[in-house]
Amino acid sequence: MNHHVFEGDITTLPVDAIVNAANESLLGGGGVDGAIHRAAGPGLLAACRALPEARPGVRCPTGEARITGGFALPARFVIHTVGPVWHGGQRGEPALLEACYRESLRLAREHGVASIAFPAISAGVYGYPADAAAAIAVRMIRDAPWRPGNVVFCTFSAAMTRVYASALG
Template sequence: MRIEVTQADITTLAVDAIVNSANESLLGGGGVDGAIHRAAGPRLLAACRLLPETRPGVRCPTGEARITSGFDLPARFVIHTVGPVWRGGSHREPDLLAACYENCLNLAREQGVDSIAFPAISAGVYGYPLDEAARIAVDGIRRASWRPERVVFCTFGASATAAYEGLLR
């Protein structure tokens, strides 16, 4: 398995699957979620609407993952996961964030994904401290019972890039 860090727009990556750091509705939002919905086109929203709700307005509870086609993206699949909102670290945030990576890898394995790109789940508007989010991500991939041939941590800025690169040295 090869693990890489790249500072790029995740919607442009030529991988089998990209991970969407989504909200529980899966109907689009800001940041990475909004960028993926815009780049994938309107069929992504239509596909997300078809996913069953687990409770009103929730198609993907925090820590879980769902998969759709990538539609207009270079990636064949979008794996949607909902990271925890940072509330100080005492509300199961580390366990929920680790579950995001585990559940994304499980869906990737089921679909025969050989390459996958992850954003910094929860480290944007959800407020998770970047260094801790990166550590959980890298540890989760390294400890996984199954990994694809290529894992890309796709970052959006120099500080995130440095955080992931530091952990991979």
């Protein structure tokens, strides 16, 4: 398996799928989510709006994942997953973050994805400690019964790159 860290803009990567660290509405937001929506163009927002709501205003509950086309992105697909907001680790955050990776990989397999890029899910504005988030990400990929042949952990800063590089060993 080829897996590595790339520091830069996830929206530019020539992979089959990029993972969006989304919010539950899937209608865009800040950080990675906003960048993906801007780069993909209006088709992504329309595709997200077309997804059924699990409950009012929620198209993807925390720990789940949904898939759309990539539209103007180099990636064929966007896999949207909603990571947990960090509350000290006592509200099931580790299990929810693990579920994000498990569900993203399930959708990747179902759609024939051979290469995928993950952002640092929950490690930005959601406040998950970066080292703990990276450890979960790497473990979930390494231990997965199936994964694409090429997995990229896409980071947004030199500090986050060091965290993921350390987690990869």
